[in-house]
Amino acid sequence: MRKIYFQHGEHKNSWLEAQHESEGTRRLLCLAPFVFRALKEGSVLLVDELEARLHPALSSELIRLFNDPESNPRNAQLIFTTHDTNLLSPSDGERQLRRDQIWFTEKGTHGVTHLYPLTDFKPRNDENLERGYLQGRYGAVPGLHRFQDLFTRMGE
Secondary structure, three states, X not given: OOOOEEEEOOOOOEEEEHHHOOHHHHHHHHHHHHHHHHHHHOOEEEEOOOOOOOXXXXXXXXXXXXXXXXXXXXOOEEEEOOOOHHHHOOEOOEOOOOHXXXXXXXXXXXXXXXXXXXXXXXXXXXXXXXXXHHOOOOOXXXXXXXXXXXHHHHHO
């Protein structure tokens, strides 16, 4: 079995096995073949919690790769879940996601999850989507009352 090593140090004179790298580096290493394959074939890539263990700049870069016609000439699609609200804000003056690319999920009263697009809310072009989401304007906010009930019961 082959092993992967990374160069480290000021003079790049030390080597570290991939298993000893940070969780973020290992996560990126695991995602990379799937990203390259999707971009090469024009296929769909599904990623649960894209931001998990990744630096926010890396999450943004993965999204940029799929949104850029130069790196994605075959129109591959990246579908992901995230809790990173920063992705709703512009990065370097440009939106990372188009409004039609943003969808929310919300649990109904019987535990059924509903999926709906941001475009249902017709946000203004200059609207701060991250702030709007955090203020509950688009729904999809966790039911904090459940946690309060749980802690109340635990204290009894």
